Amino acid sequence: MKMVELGKTGEQVSQVSLGCMLMGSTIDAATSYAMLDCFVEDGGTFLDTANCYAWWVGNGEFIGDESETLLGEWMQARGSRDRLFLATKTGARLKDPAHIRNAQGDIPWEKVPGEYQGLAKDTIKRSVEDSLRRLRTDHIDLYYAHIDDRNTALEETLDALNDLVQEGKVRYIGCSNYRTWRMERARAISAAHGWVHYVAAQQEYSYLRPKPGVDFGVGAHVDGEMLDYFRANDEIALVAYSPLLKGIYDDAEKRARYYNWSLYDSDDSRVRLDVLSKMAGELGVSNSQLVLAWLLHHQPQVIPIFGMSGMAQYEHNMGALNITLSDAQMAELNAASA
């Protein structure tokens, strides 16, 4: 696997990050270990988790410790910590994950944003210790603010994160689900105080484009404005989550069932799917593989986070690394629009 620089840090990370969100909950330990082992054998270094993965899975048996705990156990079993670039996140853990569900065991999603722990200084200082313990390590390579917390001053969050870097608990900091202007404001605050700055932004990004003006709630989707920002600010790396929109690209039924499909159900998506499918057919690859290859050829540079539910998907999606797209093919994919 190719290595790429993370922003302008000088740090080399694998061109693909492995999404570990569902490891330890939906994905059992044996399958998780198999994927992690293969990823390392394939030259992967960059792992992505969070201190809340994945509390929403199941019927209340998970609280958000599961992914970090599994990774800690796997790294210890393999002695692999030093070969990895380990990213985790703070801020989107629930205050009381054991009591969020209603009497029927369902999650009242409209209440969830109000239940996030957020990014106050005390919360960050406590949660980093918990993550370090679960991950069985003394440092985190990249520590993201998981969601933008508009109730806490950015100064407070950035000051706390800067402290963690000075203390050696964290090597680099990043943000996730920040709008463009918030990334810029954070950059300006860090620069004014001489603090470390966000070197990566993890945002939702895929080949299909959401309809203009749709609401992603606490999420932030990459748009034209944000791409322009990344082009002009290469000290912050774009890390793309949910690159396959939960696996909808090769399966019309799955697309129709996708909980966010209404945000994408447009003529623009139909044109892009047509162009994608036609080119995938010519290349003899799947639509999913072509989406991942498109991200890997993208300018400004994107580091996609691959999420897979098992080894068959792992093998299939990693096939995207063998696809070479010409400038003309990239231009054709980029130009597709309605």
Ligand SMILES: NC(=O)c1ccc[n+]([C@@H]2O[C@H](COP(=O)([O-])OP(=O)(O)OC[C@H]3O[C@@H](n4cnc5c(N)ncnc54)[C@H](OP(=O)(O)O)[C@@H]3O)[C@@H](O)[C@H]2O)c1
């Ligand atoms: N910062 C954030 O707020 C945030 C949010 C979400 C995720 N993330 C990170 O990003 C990672 C990836 O996110 P994601 O899981 O949402 O990614 P995704 O690419 O949107 O979806 C991955 C899912 O798609 C399905 N899939 C994968 N390959 C497929 C294929 N070849 N054909 C058909 N279906 C396929 C699998 O689900 P099934 O097999 O169950 O269908 C898999 O679990 C996570 O692990 C996490 O680390 C971050």
